[in-house]
Amino acid sequence: MSPSGFLARRDTAAIEEMDRPDCDPVLLENTYRQFGLVNAVVSGWRHTYVTLLRPRLSTSSSCSLLDVGSGGGDVPRALARWARRDGLNLDITAIDPDERAHAFAVAQPQVPGLTFRRAFSSELVAEGRTFDAVISNHLLHHLSPGEFTGLLRDTEQLSPGIAVHSDIVRHRVAYGLFSAGTLPLRNSYIRADGRTSIRRSYTPTELRLRLKEEHGTGWSVRSSPLFHHSLVYEPGGNDRA
Helix, strand or coil, X not given: CCCCHHHCCCCCCCCCHHHCCCCCHHHHHXXXXXXXXXXHHHCCHHXXXXXXXXXXXXXXXXXXXXXXXXXXXXXXXXHHHHHHHCCCCEEEEEECCCHHHHHHHHHCCCCCCEEEECCCHHHHHHCCCCCCEEEEEXXXXXXXXXXXXXXXXXXXXXXXXXXXXXXXXXXXXXXXXXXXXXXXXXXXXXXXXXXXXXXXXXXXXXXXXXXXXXXXXXEEEEXXXXXXXEEEECCCCCCCC
């Protein structure tokens, strides 16, 4: 079902408070802390790890994963824990150009096999880096058209294996559930910015149309639980957009 009313179109003019350079540092740090809880409940990365990532990662040799726009670092930390439990020798590089996000991430307890770095994906491309898997969480809706194109281009060069860019689906039910479910989360930007994120996000149809505009092969849009969808890149695979 297509969104209606104020969700009928992407609100690309809306700005999340935590993206403002002068936002309150205490509220921002609380937001990074609360991301761990929110993403654990709604982002569906456990399902994505089990169904898409783990089958592509080797159990007999070391493998690598890149998280683009890792924010406070809760998603790569979870992936590192799951991989370790499954006996995978997984090295994770988590990058974010925002110095505030990077400072928060590196201040948390260290996790074996996980490295945080303040960088853009294009810098790793310039270094000739490649990874067995590339991911991002709730990044696509932040990007301008040029940045979206750049992310796809960088991903294709960084990952000969698989890439999964997961994001929220813009839907009135998702907006209502998130608004109600985050009422207890105080003293952070979670509730306000989460609703802004939904307003800025794509519908599956819009994401497929955007993907066709990029003329990329190996890309597909796949539905995920809890009002999420993923832009998946599988080099050499069928384009199922």
